[in-house]
Structure formats: C-alpha cells, structure tokens
Amino acid sequence: MNDLIQTILTEFQKRFGADVYEFRDESSAIISFENILPAARALRDEFAFNLLTEETAVDYWPKQEPRFHVVYRFRSLDHNLIFGVRVPLNGNAPSMPSLVDVYANANWFERELWDMFGIRFEGHPDLRRLIMPHDWEGHPQRKDYPLGYEEVQFTFNFDEIDLRKPYAQE
Amino acid sequence: MGIEQKLGNMGIVTHKLEDVVNWSRTRAMWPMLFGLACCAIEMMSAQAAHYDMSRFGMELMRASPRQSDLMIVAGRVSRKMAPILRRLYDQMPDPKWVISMGDCASCGGVFNNYAIVQGVDEIVPVDIYVAGCPPRPEALIHGILSLYEKVKGEKFKDWA
Numbered sequence: 001m002n003d004l005i006q007t008i009l010t011e012f013q014k015r016f017g018a019d020v021y022e023f024r025d026e027s028s029a030i031i032s033f034e035n036i037l038p039a040a041r042a043l044r045d046e047f048a049f050n051l052l053t054e055e056t057a058v059d060y061w062p063k064q065e066p067r068f069h070v071v072y073r074f075r076s077l078d079h080n081l082i083f084g085v086r087v088p089l090n091g092n093a094p095s096m097p098s099l100v101d102v103y104a105n106a107n108w109f110e111r112e113l114w115d116m117f118g119i120r121f122e123g124h125p126d127l128r129r130l131i132m133p134h135d136w137e138g139h140p141q142r143k144d145y146p147l148g149y150e151e152v153q154f155t156f157n158f159d160e161i162d163l164r165k166p167y168a169q170e
Numbered sequence: 171m172g173i174e175q176k177l178g179n180m181g182i183v184t185h186k187l188e189d190v191v192n193w194s195r196t197r198a199m200w201p202m203l204f205g206l207a208c209c210a211i212e213m214m215s216a217q218a219a220h221y222d223m224s225r226f227g228m229e230l231m232r233a234s235p236r237q238s239d240l241m242i243v244a245g246r247v248s249r250k251m252a253p254i255l256r257r258l259y260d261q262m263p264d265p266k267w268v269i270s271m272g273d274c275a276s277c278g279g280v281f282n283n284y285a286i287v288q289g290v291d292e293i294v295p296v297d298i299y300v301a302g303c304p305p306r307p308e309a310l311i312h313g314i315l316s317l318y319e320k321v322k323g324e325k326f327k328d329w330a
Contacts, residue, residue, distance in 0.1 A: 148285075167292065168292055168294050
C-alpha cells in the first residue's frame with residue numbers, strides 16, 4: 001500500500017473514527033455523514049486530492065441497514081492515487097451535507113442523487129431533478145420503486161389490452 | 171418514349187385529381203430526422219449511398235419539422251422526450267405521416283419499464299409500424315413503400 005494512502009487511513013481513523021477496507025488495491029474509508037465536509041476538505045487541502053471523480057449511491061434495501069451508501073471517489077493528479085469514501089445513510093428522508101463548497105462539480109452529481117435516490121443535500125445551491133422530468137413523482141433508483149411494468153400484448157389478450165391502450169388522436 | 175402518341179399534339183393529359191395529388195405526395199416526401207437510439211444508425215444507412223432512400227423521393231432528411239411531411243421515430247421514446255416529440259409533430263404542416271421504426275418505438279420493445287413510453291402511438295397517430303430490433307434498411311424502405319401504397323389509396327373526401 002502506498003505511504004500516503006496509509007497516512008490518510010490512519011488520519012481518518014484518528015480524526016473521524018473511520019472504518020477502512022481495501023479492495024483490489026484501492027483503499028476506502030467508511031465515515032459518518034457529519035464528517036464528510038471536514039474529510040473532503042482534508043483530502044483536498046492536506047493530501048492534494050484535487051479531483052472528485054465520482055459521487056454516486058447504492059441502495060441496499062431490504063438486505064442492509066442503513067439502506068443507502070453514498071460513494072465518493074477522489075483522485076489526486078499529483079500523486080496519481082485514487083481514494084474512496086463511503087457514507088452510510090439511514091431512514092426514509094435521508095439528508096446529508098452538500099460537497100459543492102469543496103468540490104464544485106459535486107453540483108450535478110448531487111442533483112442526480114436527489115433525482116434518483118431522493119437523498120437531500122443540505123446547502124446545495126440548486127437541488128432540482130437532473131434526469132427525470134421535473135414533475136416526476138418518486139425516485140426511480142430506489143429498490144422499492146415499482147418498475148412500471150405494462151402487460152404485453154399477445155394474440156390471446158390483444159383485444160382486451162387494445163381496449164384500454166391510450167391511442168393518440170390527430 | 172411513346173408518350174407523344176398518347177398525348178396527340180395537344181400536350182394535355184387527363185387524369186383523376188385524386189391520383190395525381192397522391193402520386194405527387196409520394197414522389198417528394200421529406201422525412202424529419204427523429205433518431206433517438208440505435209434505429210437511427212439504420213435510418214442513416216438507409217439514407218446513405220448503399221441503400222439510397224433518395225430513389226424514392228426522399229432526397230433530404232430535414233432537421234426542421236416545418237419542412238417535412240413524414241416523421242420517422244427511430245428508437246425508444248423516453249417519458250421526458252414524449253412532450254417534445256408531440257410538439258414537433260404538431261409543428262409539421264399537413265398532410266403528415268408517422269412511421270414508427272423498430273420495436274421500441276412501436277411497443278416499448280425490451281424496455282418495459284417506467285422510463286420508456288410503451289409505443290409512440292400513445293403520443294402521435296402512427297401510420298406504419300416497422301418491426302425489427304433494429305430493422306435493417308431494407309425493412310425501413312419496405313415500410314416507406316408500404317406508406318406510399320397507403321397514401322396512394324387516400325380518398326378525396328378524407329383530405330379535408
């Protein structure tokens with residue numbers, strides 16, 4: 001393991017009480033959502049991680065509690081290193097601090113997360129939907145979101161479905 | 171050519187207006203680009219030199235709905251795209267036709283979910299459905315020729 005990564009991991013354990021793990025030579029830290037802003041600032045200012053390459057989320061419902069993990073991936077162009085941070089989030093109205101003040105490109109990532117998972121980012125300047133239409137209800141990437149399956153027309157049920165299919169008029 | 175004998179020396183041909191108008195409509199039917207997914211690639215290749223849709227009077231794919239007669243919906247239509255598609259359809263001048271190209275545009279295809287419109291006929295009236303995933307350029311051209319047959323059969327009283 002890289003020396004700098006080792007330093008970051010011990011610092012994160014000391015300051016934020018982070019759980020650390022390594023997967024395929026990439027190290028990650030699991031921290032709680034109160035610590036994400038100081039952790040991101042430390043990564044950017046002290047350890048020269050000048051790029052937020054990714055911010056996404058995973059929904060582990062119903063297998064795991066807390067159900068959401070927000071996943072950050074920071075990159076240091078100076079040291080050619082990647083460092084991951086995971087933030088578990090609980091509850092039905094999950095909310096956490098926005099990273100826009102630290103990394104400006106978090107803006108659209110967080111809009112997408114709000115759109116797809118319904119995770120609220122406090123302090124975000126413009127938290128609108130990014131992908132779905134603005135009047136959409138629900139957050140489609142949640143595991144408990146219905147898939148919206150429509151019954152398929154076959155020969156045996158063609159007429160029955162044809163009756164209630166909404167055809168457009170001229 | 172032989173046509174002179176039929177004309178006599180008068181330079182006049184008599185024919186049914188219905189047939190002449192319908193014939194002229196099929197000879198210069200300009201499609202509007204509506205490439206939404208992989209079907210658009212087949213639509214482009216149907217337009218390009220090898221298949222050459224301009225043999226059938228489709229010299230130009232117009233990017234503007236105001237200059238086109240036919241909308242080829244090529245690809246899956248997402249729920250966010252649906253109002254835009256309907257708006258472009260409304261901007262096309264009459265007479266206008268719609269070809270739904272491929273399985274996704276016709277019935278949702280493999281995307282049976284909340285994000286994709288299950289058949290573009292929920293938004294605009296469709297004249298011809300072309301099956302295939304994606305349909306080959308020959309299939310699209312067959313669809314267009316079938317549309318020509320349909321247009322040639324249109325009646326005076328229905329023009330309105």
